[in-house]
Amino acid sequence: MCGIVGCVGLPKAVRVVLDGLAALEYRGYDSAGVAWPDRGGIMLVRAAGRVGELGKLLADAVDLEVGTAIGHTRWATHGPPVEKNAHPQKSWDGRIAVVHNGIIDNYPRLKADLEGEGIGFRSDTDTEVVANLVARAYAGDLTSAVEKTLPLLDGTFALGIVAGDRPGLIVGARRGSPLVVGVGAGFHLLASDAAPIIPHTRRVVFLDDDQVAVIASGACEIRANGAAVDYACSEAAWSAEAAQKGGYRHFMLKEIHEQPVVLENMFRNRLLLPPAADADPEFNFPDMDFSDDYFRNVSRIVLLAQGTAHHACMVGRNMIERVARIPAFPEYAADFRYRDPILDPSVLVIAVTQSGETMDTLHAVRLAREAGCKVLALVNAVGSSIAREADAVFYLNCGPEIGVASTKAFTAMIAGLYFLALRMGQIRETVDRGEIRRRVNDLLGVGHRLQAALALDQPIRRIADKYRDANNFLFLGRGTGWPLAMEGALKLKEVSYIHAEGYDAAEMKHGPIALVDENMPVFFIALEGRRYDKVVGNIQEVKARKGRIIVLASRNDRDISKLADDVIRIRTESGIMNSICCAIPLQLLAYHIAVLRGSDVDKPKNLAKSVTVE
Numbered sequence: 001m002c003g004i005v006g007c008v009g010l011p012k013a014v015r016v017v018l019d020g021l022a023a024l025e026y027r028g029y030d031s032a033g034v035a036w037p038d039r040g041g042i043m044l045v046r047a048a049g050r051v052g053e054l055g056k057l058l059a060d061a062v063d064l065e066v067g068t069a070i071g072h073t074r075w076a077t078h079g080p081p082v083e084k085n086a087h088p089q090k091s092w093d094g095r096i097a098v099v100h101n102g103i104i105d106n107y108p109r110l111k112a113d114l115e116g117e118g119i120g121f122r123s124d125t126d127t128e129v130v131a132n133l134v135a136r137a138y139a140g141d142l143t144s145a146v147e148k149t150l151p152l153l154d155g156t157f158a159l160g161i162v163a164g165d166r167p168g169l170i171v172g173a174r175r176g177s178p179l180v181v182g183v184g185a186g187f188h189l190l191a192s193d194a195a196p197i198i199p200h201t202r203r204v205v206f207l208d209d210d211q212v213a214v215i216a217s218g219a220c221e222i223r224a225n226g227a228a229v230d231y232a233c234s235e236a237a238w239s240a241e242a243a244q245k246g247g248y249r250h251f252m253l254k255e256i257h258e259q260p261v262v263l264e265n266m267f268r269n270r271l272l273l274p275p276a277a278d279a280d281p282e283f284n285f286p287d288m289d290f291s292d293d294y295f296r297n298v299s300r301i302v303l304l305a306q307g308t309a310h311h312a313c314m315v316g317r318n319m320i321e322r323v324a325r326i327p328a329f330p331e332y333a334a335d336f337r338y339r340d341p342i343l344d345p346s347v348l349v350i351a352v353t354q355s356g357e358t359m360d361t362l363h364a365v366r367l368a369r370e371a372g373c374k375v376l377a378l379v380n381a382v383g384s385s386i387a388r389e390a391d392a393v394f395y396l397n398c399g400p401e402i403g404v405a406s407t408k409a410f411t412a413m414i415a416g417l418y419f420l421a422l423r424m425g426q427i428r429e430t431v432d433r434g435e436i437r438r439r440v441n442d443l444l445g446v447g448h449r450l451q452a453a454l455a456l457d458q459p460i461r462r463i464a465d466k467y468r469d470a471n472n473f474l475f476l477g478r479g480t481g482w483p484l485a486m487e488g489a490l491k492l493k494e495v496s497y498i499h500a501e502g503y504d505a506a507e508m509k510h511g512p513i514a515l516v517d518e519n520m521p522v523f524f525i526a527l528e529g530r531r532y533d534k535v536v537g538n539i540q541e542v543k544a545r546k547g548r549i550i551v552l553a554s555r556n557d558r559d560i561s562k563l564a565d566d567v568i569r570i571r572t573e574s575g576i577m578n579s580i581c582c583a584i585p586l587q588l589l590a591y592h593i594a595v596l597r598g599s600d601v602d603k604p605k606n607l608a609k610s611v612t613v614e
Contacts, residue, residue: 002087002101003027003073004179005196006160006170009187009217015062017071020189020196021051026251026402027192028075029603031086034058035097036069037167042097046086050603067217068167070160070190072099079124089128091135092120095164096145098134100127101192102156102177110152126155134161143214146171147226150210156359160190172213178357178385181205181213181220183233188215193381194236195400202236206383234383252403252495252601256587259408260450262398263415263580267443269397270419280433281440283423288376288392295427299346300327302373304336304364308406308490309352309413314483315579316352316417322576323431323439324424334360336367343371350376350420354401354409356384365389378416380409394420403602405494407587410487411450411580418443418577442577449571453584456568460585463550463566464592467521473500474512475586477525478535480579481505484525488586495594495601505538518546523589524564525582527572528554539563552585 003024007013017034025032032054033046045061047053051073055062072087079085088097104110107126114132115121121128133152138145142163156176162169172179172190182189182197182204189197190213194204205222207213212223222231248254272282301320303313313330320328331341333351337360343349349368353361356379365375365386377390380398387393396412422439425431431439467473473492475485486502493500503512505524516522522542526535542549543563551564554572561567568585572578594601 002075002192004070004099004101004158004160004190004192005072006070006099006162006172006190006215007187008068008168008170008215009184010200011065011067012063013066013069014058014064016189016200017069018051018055018058018062019199020191021054021071021073023195024192025051025073026404026603028073030074030076030081031083032071032073033086033088034069034071035088035090035162036066037162037164038066040165041094042090042162042164044088044090044097046083046088048081048083048086068162068170070097070099070162070170077103077126084123085125087125087127089123089125089131091131093135096131096135096138097162097164098127098131099160100130101158102175104129104153104157105155106153130157130159138163140165142166142169142171143212143223146173147212147223150175150212158192168216170215172207172215174207174211175209176359176362176385179207179213180383181207181215181222183220186217188217188220190215195402198236203233204236204383205231205233206388208388209385250403250591250595250601252405252407252591255401255403255408256584256591257454258399259411259584260447260454262408262412263450264447265397266412266415266419267447271440271443273440280426281436283419283426285392285394285423288394290374290376290392292427294374295424297346298326298348298424299344300329300348302336302341302343302347302349302368303328303330303352304333304349304361304368305330305352306333306358306360308410308487309354309358311483311487311490312410312413312417313350313352314486315414315480316421318480319418319421319576320424323421324428325430326424326428331364332360333358333364337364341367343368343373345372345374347373348376349373350378350417351386351390352378352413352417353386354380354396354398354406354413356381356386358386362386362389376420378413378420380412404604404607405491405590405601407583411583414580414583415443415446446577446580449581450584453570453581456570456585457588460568460588461592463568464589464596466566467548467550468593468596470498470519470521472515472520473498474515474520474522475500475502475525476505476508476512476522476535476538477502478505478531479529480576481525481527481531481535481582484579484582484586485523487583488523488525488590491587491590492593494607495590495604496597496599497605498593505535508538508541513541513545516542516545516547518548521548521550523550523552525552526557526560527552527578527582528557536560536563552582
């Protein structure tokens, strides 16, 4: 994905847009640019690399009295990340400038048609096609030119468009890629998400697919099918301060440390605890109006996700099946949507996503709804596409997660799925009242246990220093330790660029053990419980092959030190919720190794926060 910012009506719009791009840089950071109308033409400044490089080129422009500007920070899809492929892209005649997120699938044909008309191209991007199509249709009415162009485009897009002879006007449009309008007093903003908007206004409008936004200093019109439509403003759910580092060195570290508060806030908002100790707790799901009878008749649950969210779903499957006794199946959305899955209205589909914009998950949701399934979105971003298209929503309310490697959203997803499992178990009477109360109390105690895990920061840093030069890593666990092993490996490879793989420890002898030697660090999740002896057996097999062993163990397990080179101990007294407490040491290990290796943990190479293209 990439980041779009547009501003009309504020003085020094170039500065506003540049600051907004810095707030959106987690969406893409291989090149950036800003354009603004200037004396009938368009001034364009672009740079390969980070937004900071663009800022150097704009040093003399940020204080200009410019009232309209658009900008973009790019995650390359078409064409290498060089200056000519950075956005904004101008039309061949210089009259139009466009910023674009998404992919225009039919751009080769459109480009060939335009070249056949004698219209030239300077870049390798699909976006330049949009600029030239709008310019070809433009005769003084920018809105009309955009609306004539949109039906020609196949694929996904969020667009921000200006014309050199129409200062004070930006036209935006979206299909399959998010776009938000910020509504202020005498000004309007356009952006990929609310991060660049909230320093100026908390009032936002989330565009729907195939809507067009026409914004000027004192006016905002939302259009669909060539006509104005009514719209409603929402209040952004988090403050500008929430998107700052708050004294931490990196957003990733800040977000790791926010997890106790995030979960405590979730519990406070989702649980209504009765005064009587023996009374049933009540669950508060204001955006979910499924009837109790619906949950009683669900035949199975499909959990749709990608990446970190899929690992949370693997943990969630154990919770749902153990507590609610409903068969649950975590699915990669990208595979599910193309596999001709077997669905019927008795299947509940739960889509799990931080951004609510993951393209494969969105298309899988649409497929499920076409089959008559109810869809519940477990999502962080309010107003996102998946949240709006689902039948019901469980908002995680984590606040902005700026670090590309997801941390607090991961543990919030696990907690959210546990809440749903408990509520379904309560409705279906698959757990008794005492068991519900016990499990709720486990949830309420997680915040303190997370604080204890965070206190391990320095010991984990010392372990990180020991393994910082490793070229490969294995992560192994059983039960919920398996998806946690996969998540630990993912975090490490994302931010440190060390090749890392996570497996069910039962699979070790089916291949991965061939890699073990004196140079291979192997991280085991070996908590006390019914699988503990099996994991210890796996540890002994690695030790026999001289592997370097790190173990995440229960606090009172002293015997494990005889087998391991390094041990990280956590509190493990509340069963299935241990999966949340295990996440923090895994995140801290990845973070510290990456920092020690000199990696940019908030903006790892080649990655973006959400994959909004296929």
